[in-house]
Amino acid sequence: MAKLHLITYGCQMNEYDSERVAGLLRERSWELTADEAEADLILVNTCAIREKAEDKVFSKLGELRLLKAQRPDLIIGVMGCMAQLHQGAIQRRAPVVDLVFGSPAIARVGELVDRVRRDRRSVLETGEGPLVKITARPSSAGRLKAFVTVMEGCEKHCTFCVVPRTRGRERSHSPATIVDEVERLAADGCREVTLLGQTVNAYGRDLTPATDLGELFALVNEVDGIARIRFTTSNPYNLTPKLIRAMRDVPKVCEYFHLPLQSGSNRVLERMNRGYTRERYLELVAEIRDAVPTMAFSTDLIVGFPGETEADFEQTLEMVERVGYDNVFVFRYSRRPGTPAAGMADQVSEDVKARRNTQLLETATRVGAERSRRLAGQTVEVLVDGTSKKSPGELAGRTRCNRVVNFDGQGSVSLGDLTPIRITEALPHSLRGTLASQPEEAACLSK
Numbered sequence: 477m478a479k480l481h482l483i484t485y486g487c488q489m490n491e492y493d494s495e496r497v498a499g500l501l502r503e504r505s506w507e508l509t510a511d512e513a514e515a516d517l518i519l520v521n522t523c524a525i526r527e528k529a530e531d532k533v534f535s536k537l538g539e540l541r542l543l544k545a546q547r548p549d550l551i552i553g554v555m556g557c558m559a560q561l562h563q564g565a566i567q568r569r570a571p572v573v574d575l576v577f578g579s580p581a582i583a584r585v586g587e588l589v590d591r592v593r594r595d596r597r598s599v600l601e602t603g604e605g606p607l608v609k610i611t612a613r614p615s616s617a618g619r620l621k622a623f624v625t626v627m628e629g630c631e632k633h634c635t636f637c638v639v640p641r642t643r644g645r646e647r648s649h650s651p652a653t654i655v656d657e658v659e660r661l662a663a664d665g666c667r668e669v670t671l672l673g674q675t676v677n678a679y680g681r682d683l684t685p686a687t688d689l690g691e692l693f694a695l696v697n698e699v700d701g702i703a704r705i706r707f708t709t710s711n712p713y714n715l716t717p718k719l720i721r722a723m724r725d726v727p728k729v730c731e732y733f734h735l736p737l738q739s740g741s742n743r744v745l746e747r748m749n750r751g752y753t754r755e756r757y758l759e760l761v762a763e764i765r766d767a768v769p770t771m772a773f774s775t776d777l778i779v780g781f782p783g784e785t786e787a788d789f790e791q792t793l794e795m796v797e798r799v800g801y802d803n804v805f806v807f808r809y810s811r812r813p814g815t816p817a818a819g820m821a822d823q824v825s826e827d828v829k830a831r832r833n834t835q836l837l838e839t840a841t842r843v844g845a846e847r848s849r850r851l852a853g854q855t856v857e858v859l860v861d862g863t864s865k866k867s868p869g870e871l872a873g874r875t876r877c878n879r880v881v882n883f884d885g886q887g888s889v890s891l892g893d894l895t896p897i898r899i900t901e902a903l904p905h906s907l908r909g910t911l912a913s914q915p916e917e918a919a920c921l922s923k
């Protein structure tokens with residue numbers, strides 16, 4: 477069997493795409509290997525969201541050049557967002573690359589690899605393609621959690637973002653194909669699905685008849701074996717009262733909501749073309765907490781967007797305190813070629829970005845720790861999904877609000893179980909607990 481090694485950079489969409497590629501190639505007798513030195517095909521799945529991510533890819537391709545010098549038959553491919561964005565420029569800068577293909581061509585990966593092997597010349601495939609639901613995966617048997625793409629693309633045009641160029645316009649998969657995929661995962665032992673889309677809460681509006689994410693939740697909720705539903709990433713602009721009601725009413729939807737804010741300053745939000753204000757965002761948070769008091773929030777924030785002043789940044793810090801996020805992902809603004817923000821005159825220096833990054837992380841860590849401490853003494857529902865990293869004799873799992881809990885299973889709990897755990901200690905990055913004698917309602921606290 478020929479051997480495939482996959483290197484994945486970037487977001488969950490990319491991880492999911494890599495899984496799909498591995499599954500498709502498996503159907504053509506390619507076997508996954510963790511060792512790049514023994515691979516016949518190395519595929520690098522790339523991210524173009526920040527310059528640093530691109531630098532990493534080129535540096536990796538530089539390393540692979542040495543491997544290819546020893547083994548000229550080795551095929552090296554680049555897929556994902558960089559492939560779509562830079563196309564032929566990748567092979568010009570890294571001639572070691574034999575194959576470049578974007579997300580729309582994933583369904584044809586087997587055929588593309590065959591073409592490279594047969595013709596012994598490089599292949600570039602970055603055009604638009606039909607929307608194909610690929611359900612192939614490397615081997616999902618026994619896997620407790622899985623990503624399920626429900627839509628591709630984004631039409632928001634935030635001024636800092638390359639995604640609309642790399643992933644194309646919004647296209648939703650039909651509810652029937654999604655439910656079919658979830659049913660297969662459940663039959664293989666999957667307990668939790670994360671519904672994925674760049675703007676997942678815009679799901680379904682391009683379908684005929686139109687539908688929405690709330691209706692999809694209800695369908696996935698009916699799949700036996702699936703215990704939990706998560707979803708990411710949402711845009712505040714597309715958040716509707718109907719979706720908030722669905723988050724409240726569909727039992728398997730977890731109380732964890734990733735809602736990117738990006739900046740706490742209206743001036744910056746406008747320059748980012750985000751389509752909402754800080755006041756609107758706070759209103760949404762209040763509406764959600766009114767409907768689901770136990771909801772935990774996470775967010776993405778950018779520091780050093782062009783023109784961001786100290787006063788703008790202070791407003792972002794203030795939003796972190798006001799919302800009370802459980803988790804915050806902080807990014808330094810990175811100038812992406814071809815985006816409107818890259819051409820803005822008032823770029824912020826790297827020193828200032830670094831300082832704001834540190835300050836924001838400190839605030840976010842403190843706020844997140846406060847939220848975590850509130851769980852001490854509560855009994856929460858945990859989906860057991862592995863063993864503790866520090867004490868392999870102990871089990872680990874996640875709360876519905878997505879916090880890691882380590883506990884002693886006392887031989888009575890197995891992987892995949894939902895079990896009530898009494899939280900005894902809130903540590904900076906995890907919780908400790910003990911098996912609760914009585915099942916009580918999961919209780920992730922809200923402010």
Ligand code: SF4
Pocket residue numbers: 630631632633634637638639640674675711
């Ligand atoms: S909504 Fe997200 S993916 Fe779409 S353009 Fe904005 S940041 Fe990019």
